[in-house]
Amino acid sequence: MNALDIQGLRLRLPGTARPVLDGVDLTVAAGETVALVGESGSGKTLTSRTVLRLLPPGAATEGRVLVDGEDVLTMNADRLRTLRNRRAAMVFQDPRAAVNPLRRIGDHLTEGVTLTGAMTKAEANRRAAELLEAVGLGAGVLAARPGRLSGGMLQRVMIAAALMGDPALLLADEPTTALDVTTQAEVVSLLDRLRTRFGTGLLFVTHDLGLAAAISDRVHVMYAGRIAETGPADALFARPRHPYTAALLASTPRLEAPQRRLAAIDGQPPDLREELTGCAFAARCGLATGLCRDRAPEPVPAPGDPGHLAACHHSDRLEGSATRA
Structure with a gap:
């Protein structure tokens, strides 16, 4: 079973004359990295956000978005909450916009899994410390507040947070956009290592073809809300x-x-x-x-x-x- 299977996805927004996403088909197998590339405005981010049903007001969808075989678009609120906490997670573009600057990193990492009952507080703290080590940060970061961390360090924290629930699918929405070139390479390498270690399917959204070539097994090229081309990364970039x-x-x-x-x-x-x-x-x-x-x-x-x-x-x-x- 694929970690993600999007079939005939159409998304309409108020005030538009045509679908913003128009018949998108896309799959991500367990342990596979798939890059979704294209110009700004092509629909890449909306595609990834639809997987978690993080949709704008008034959005209307058609088709199927299957995560671990279950359709996200037809889930009730409780199932959707479970999906977001345990089965699929997203790393956003700007890590500073995703955290409360007044709270400690440990709270950010553990709050979701403890509130839903997925882990006890002690289990969540152990998992958070393990993941911080896995992303190259020490457990001492748990007590720090976001303002003490650089952009690259904070993006590593966001990756650790996304992996807290051991998801089958990780959505990375241009996670290196706000980082310098050296840190970009480190984060891409980190995502690749973690994908291999945890067997997580990874959908990597980017407009940077170099990054897509470096990390992906397969590539989907998107234009105006449609998939223009898809194939193995080596073949697609060469031919x-x-x-x-x-x-x-x-x-x-x-x-x-x-x-x-x-x-x-x-x-x-x-x-x-x-x-x-x-x-x-x-x-x-x-x-x-x-x-x-x-x-x-x-x-x-x-x-x-x-x-x-x-x-x-x-x-x-x-x-x-x-x-x-």
Whole structure:
């Protein structure tokens, strides 16, 4: 059974002319790391927050979001509370926004599992100390307040807090955005080690393709609320099958690249206030034809690789090189 299985997820918000998430399919197996990448506004964070049903007011959903085989979208309040405390947890972008600056780190780590009865106070303290050691901090941090910790240290505390209930699924929503480059690498390495140690499925949300390549087993590329391409990380980065993936890779700075102006993707993503027909990327794509503007493409497997899918009418025209595409 997968740690996470999203099937045909659609999410509508008030004031929009089309779904913010439009038919998203995504899976994360136990012990697997899956990266969800794309531009800001593509729907990555909303996808991850839907897994915990942390939705904006007025949101309407369709489809299924299964965590350990149970649909989050149909859970009652008690089951949802149990899910958030024990089976799935999230590490947010800004660790300082996720803690009470007046309370000690130990309180933040232990309060949830003790209030729900999952652990006694003594058990929670032992678990918190163990996890702080696992993330590279000493148990002495339990008595500290958030203001004494650096951003990188506090993000490690957030990772420990997310693992307190021994979840089957960990959602990391751009957890390195507010950190310097060195600390980013440390946090990514830490998440990878903990995923292996605890057997947790990890959904890693990022706009940084380098981080996605470093940590993930599989990658889902999202554009305008739809999955444009998905596949094993090595194959997807080496041989992109969707023009959007290829354009993202071509615009990534490289030390070994020729000295020239950095490539960019012309145009803007489609406006949520307007209806969308056909392929969402058609207005910005050099391969687009009338077919692309009239009919939304279905995911098609790459020749010889059924696990590498691209939702593009013309994926066979790509040369498999991000630079050439």
